[in-house]
Amino acid sequence: MDHSPEPDAPILFFDSGLGGLSVLDPTRALLPTARFVYAADYAGLPYGKKTNEELAARVPALLGRLVERYQPRLAVIACNTASTIALPHVRAALDLPIVGTVPAIKPAAELTQTGAIGVLGTEATVRQPYVDDLSAKFASDKTVLRHGSPGLVTAAEAKLNGQPYDPAAIERAIAGLRNQPGGDAIDVIVLACTHFPLLAEELQAVAGPGVRLIDGAAGIARRIAYLTDGQRWPADPAPGIAVFTRSDDRPPPPLAALAPYGIGSIETI
Incomplete structure (x- = not known):
């Protein structure tokens, strides 16, 4: 029986803000027709000011909501801070491949x-x-x-x-x-x-x-390609989705700023 994901199952990229776009870019170059969701936790930005305990609780909970909503084939924590603190907690909480980001x-x-x-x-x-x-x-x-x-x-x-x-x-x-x-x-x-x-x-x-x-962005992109090798992808590229956690003092960026990264629509949660 074929247990591989459906072709439209996206890759989920997660960061506190827009930094993970630097990881999305080389991944799109390797997997040009892959569907993707880019998630930014604007309500929690900046992560660098938060305690380890806050992030160890916040990141798995938020990723759990995102995984339930978008049903990705793989999740990328495109954030060094979240990866170095919360990666083990996320892997324990979620039943799908998780790629972290570590200093090169x-x-x-x-x-x-x-x-x-x-x-x-x-x-x-x-x-x-x-x-x-x-x-x-x-x-x-x-x-x-x-x-x-x-x-x-x-x-x-x-x-x-x-x-x-x-x-x-x-x-x-x-x-x-x-x-x-x-x-x-x-x-x-x-x-x-x-x-x-x-x-x-x-x-x-x-x-x-x-x-x-x-x-480490190019290495992360190669890791994503390796973990999804042999899986089915759509025949043609399509715009990605950006999703932002709601923040009273930090609205999502204009779509024009995200369009060069292949993003065609913005959602909030």
Whole structure:
């Protein structure tokens, strides 16, 4: 008996905001006819300011509602903070494949020539024991410096919405790494928040040409393609759905801002 999902069963991408679009993009390149739902928890943004306990309860509950509503074949937690804190709880609660997002410390350790790596994330991500474990496992002979930069999440959201943001947030983020002992030697910076690749051009300009910026989005897309290999997909592409949790002070972005990512409609829950 064929237990594979129906061709129209979507892939669910979940993030606190719009950062997960940086994961959606390479996934659409690999699976161009896949249906998808992009979910942003605007009522909970920013995750980097929440406690581990809050996220461990909030993320599985919200994903449970989304899975019930959209019946996806696979769910992607396209958020480093949510993944490093809530991934085990989500996998325990939901009966479908879950793909998480982790800081790209392993490839950074392979790329660095100076032995100094910067990890730029939210405050919640950079304090996680998970990051300690990745550093110990893959970069034990390197210098790994971390900096939490909530201002970059705000800037990325504003940029994608076509709104002004403080360019000093970019400079402060890079300075937060550079100004640590050994920071001058950094030649690879891990963008350990899916929002941050949306500011890659601006971050690169401040970091300078001698620094490589890397993130895990392409690897996540390959993982999604691997887990769905052999499954049936629709013959033709169709616009995706964006769904936002209701927030009194943060309305969903205009559809025009999301259209370049293949999104054709917006819903709220």
